[in-house]
Amino acid sequence: MNGVEESKREQLRDSWIESLLASAVTPQDHGDHVARAMKRIDEPEATHKATVTRKPKRSLRWGAIAIAASVLLALFLLIDGGGTSSTAMAAVQRSLNVAAEQMTRKYLLQVQYRTSTEQEAQSDIDLYVRGHDRFALRHPGLLPGNSFWLGKNQIDEWVVPPIGPVRIGNDMVLSRWLASQQQLDTPYLHLTTLLTRMSDGYRLEEKSDEEITLPDGTKETCQHVLAKLQRADEGNSPPDTIELWASRETGMAIRIVVRWKLAAGQIGRESIVLTFQSDEPSLSDQWFTPEAHYQGQRGIMRVDSLGQPALE
């Protein structure tokens, strides 16, 4: 080491010990610095960049969808223990654990239903979910460019219709509004119905592993679990089968297919397919509020499920 290098090293050694002295003589309080850093992480730009650099395989580790999780939860609670495969049960349980993670994900939700003209119709819906208690769903409208948004956050349920006031309430707002829109066939209503009406058991069966190709081209080896309805109460119409494809690696639900058995000539929903599309960590909590889904001034109608609507 020459003289210049030695001098440089001595300076560095001096800086090193000086820096340690600052930390050694008094416990440091860096709470504000940490808070500031974490706040920056929560900003959309930061999280967006985090996504860009994340490998697809890893990205599967976080997240699930509220509705899928609800279906799984219903399965878990309602399955008939007798004859259920323990490994299939373990797969469902693992998916449930992964579903509890708080991360925004985008899913494609496809609803297929049989119309009065015996034609198969399909709605493709964008669904954004975060954990068990937040989602935002863009439903295509009857006319082009006439889509509407509905969603739920930790406080409110809300609907942003194509025109008219925004409905916000704390309970069953979506169900009531959707029930008044006879022409709309929404998966939310279906799944609410599904979850509230499911009162009988399913038998879980583990099928052979399958490889599913994700939208980004990644192939995911999935554990395939089939839940078959064992019995249904009279008058109820629970799905006949619910299938889950969960990542072997992470346990995350990659696809869920719910099917109803329709009698000949019967109209109604035939299937709901939920397919993982992408991580959307750039979408903050704000995304799950109605304000994120309209521009300009809109009337706000507060709707109490037990009381009368009130315009704000």
Add this chain to the structure above:
Amino acid sequence: MDATSLFEILIRENTDMLFAYIRSGVRDQHAVEDLYQETVLTAWKRLDTFDRERPIGPWLRGIAGKTMLAYYRKTSRAAQPIDEESLQWLSDRFEAIGSLQGDTFYDKLAALRECIESLPETYQRPITLRYTDQRCLGEIESILSLAKETLKKRLARGKARLASCLESKLRIAETS
């Protein structure tokens, strides 16, 4: 617990160490704070590259080091350029401190506090006034009735003794 919460816990556990590491390479306090922020943000963005089988401290220091190098490249007025070799030299020492007993970075620095205790009074007093009591040089000159140059020399020698003492505790041989 979600990824952000888990990450925050890891960052909280390593923030004292990170600040000390960055301060070792950059004197400007505002720049230190900015570089810390940049390091944490970059770590979050690159979380997928972190091998979870390994300790996070060296990985964070690696990011902080690159952030410091970028800082020096951008700021021509920077007075103390560092290079990859310097950063490795520093990181080795922080690694050794990390292996000391104690739950927190402050606990682990008990070794340095022992070194201060063992300093001769000639050096201990200026060091304590400067770093524990955080007095400015002018005040210390008055308290100890020392000339400015004498005080500077005592502080420099005191710190050199502390570095040797700590390196000895860390079983690091300083070759310079």
